[in-house]
Amino acid sequence: MLNVTSEFLSLFYFLKDQVLPVEFVEQEQDISLSLDSSSGLYIADSVMQPLPTERGRGWCYFDTVSGSSSIDINQEQVSRVTVYKVGGGTIDPSDYEVNYILGGIDYTGVGETPISIDYYFNYVSFLDSWPGTDVPELPVVSVDLVDTQKVGYQLGHGKKQIRPVRVDIFASSSREQKELTEIIYDGLYKKCVSPLDFTTGEPLGYDGKFNPEWGTTVSGTLSEYSPMRCEDVKARRVNMPVSYSDINRYRSVVTFDLTSYVE
Amino acid sequence: MKVKVNFSLDQQSLRKLSNLLDKQLLSKNISYVLREIIGRKYIEAIMEEFDEFSLYFDPEDPAAPEHWRDEFQESLLQDLHSFSKETTDKISISLGDKDFLGYNEGSLDPRDDTPLVWFVFYMEGLAGEYAFISESLFFEKKGPRVDLSRYGRFGKGFMISRSDYETEGWDQFTSFDQVRFPFSGERPKDIFQEAWEKVDINAADFKKAVIATLENRRL
Numbered sequence: 059m060l061n062v063t064s065e066f067l068s069l070f071y072f073l074k075d076q077v078l079p080v081e082f083v084e085q086e087q088d089i090s091l092s093l094d095s096s097s098g099l100y101i102a103d104s105v106m107q108p109l110p111t112e113r114g115r116g117w118c119y120f121d122t123v124s125g126s127s128s129i130d131i132n133q134e135q136v137s138r139v140t141v142y143k144v145g146g147g148t149i150d151p152s153d154y155e156v157n158y159i160l161g162g163i164d165y166t167g168v169g170e171t172p173i174s175i176d177y178y179f180n181y182v183s184f185l186d187s188w189p190g191t192d193v194p195e196l197p198v199v200s201v202d203l204v205d206t207q208k209v210g211y212q213l214g215h216g217k218k219q220i221r222p223v224r225v226d227i228f229a230s231s232s233r234e235q236k237e238l239t240e241i242i243y244d245g246l247y248k249k250c251v252s253p254l255d256f257t258t259g260e261p262l263g264y265d266g267k268f269n270p271e272w273g274t275t276v277s278g279t280l281s282e283y284s285p286m287r288c289e290d291v292k293a294r295r296v297n298m299p300v301s302y303s304d305i306n307r308y309r310s311v312v313t314f315d316l317t318s319y320v321e
Numbered sequence: 322m323k324v325k326v327n328f329s330l331d332q333q334s335l336r337k338l339s340n341l342l343d344k345q346l347l348s349k350n351i352s353y354v355l356r357e358i359i360g361r362k363y364i365e366a367i368m369e370e371f372d373e374f375s376l377y378f379d380p381e382d383p384a385a386p387e388h389w390r391d392e393f394q395e396s397l398l399q400d401l402h403s404f405s406k407e408t409t410d411k412i413s414i415s416l417g418d419k420d421f422l423g424y425n426e427g428s429l430d431p432r433d434d435t436p437l438v439w440f441v442f443y444m445e446g447l448a449g450e451y452a453f454i455s456e457s458l459f460f461e462k463k464g465p466r467v468d469l470s471r472y473g474r475f476g477k478g479f480m481i482s483r484s485d486y487e488t489e490g491w492d493q494f495t496s497f498d499q500v501r502f503p504f505s506g507e508r509p510k511d512i513f514q515e516a517w518e519k520v521d522i523n524a525a526d527f528k529k530a531v532i533a534t535l536e537n538r539r540l
Binding site for chain 2 (some may be wrong): 088171189190191192202226228296298304309311
């Protein structure tokens, strides 16, 4: 994986898993489960709008740190999903795996039937590039690297990398626009993003389940990178004349330079 | 979105000549260089970026930027003069202020249908998919008695989202693909910033200003 990819992924997961969930996580309770014969999963029958499993959303796979609003990104959640069984009571988490993308559980135990579920999901659809024509239901936030500049910073080897970043916010109301903009701005202003190690994959595997290898190396940052600093953070409203477009009506943009020093 | 140049006259190279130079004249001459040489190079670069937007459009499309190219360029030239300020210590010139495009917060008139205001879509990106329904198509399909203004801001037509297009039954007249607005879904493109990076600022131009001042001449 190229450095630019791991740096971008570190930023992406920082915003998705640590900044936005502080405020923009919702809970659904007592949602019935139905066995899907093709996938073998017990899928939650959610009618929530926006749909928790829509692109860029998904169920929450990290817990908050006890007594704090910050997120523990080192291990899979133990308190965000609760599965109930026929006849009452909960199913032991060791008897199932959660599919956080499809919104269901893979029951691996014996003798019980999952009947309903409580879970938290990401209210904001968070995308790794400009949404284009296929825009999920609002609110949507997209992040993209705009450019890269590399300059020397000391005698000898080593360089400073400057990557301008653009975060576009598409909200469904003026209030939501202000709140999203504020949360993202505050999440970046005078903050550093730790470079994460993706050599064992991303937090979720391709099958939507938590990657069991995740967290084994993530607690330390990669030694060849410095933390990435967020500099020159700016937020502005995009005041577009769009009476015909709900998508573009309440927009704002946060821009900043993601800078790091590389030996 | 906006490029602002601040030129301080309190520079070491100029300080050495301070006894020989008329500061007010120097300020005017450097302002001339910034405005008439660098500013015009900048506008040329902006127009090169502007022309790239036309690649998306059929020249017959009423929303094609090339229809208001001259108006856009003229506005840039006016902007260049309106936002030039000079004192004996500092000269500042700015271009590309959001007010220029008419969509600054508080100053936006949603009924405004001047072509320059359209430009915001190209600068800020347009998420989603839209149809552009020209005035002629509208009247052909819906009849002339409908008040066009309630549909949108465009003088020569209006935009409509794909879902509204289908909900309102426009697809029974013309398929969506035939009237799809070509800039639908395109990402933002800050032509002011991109153009500024192309501008070649030549020290010789400033030397001309200093020499003219030493000769007590105004550029």
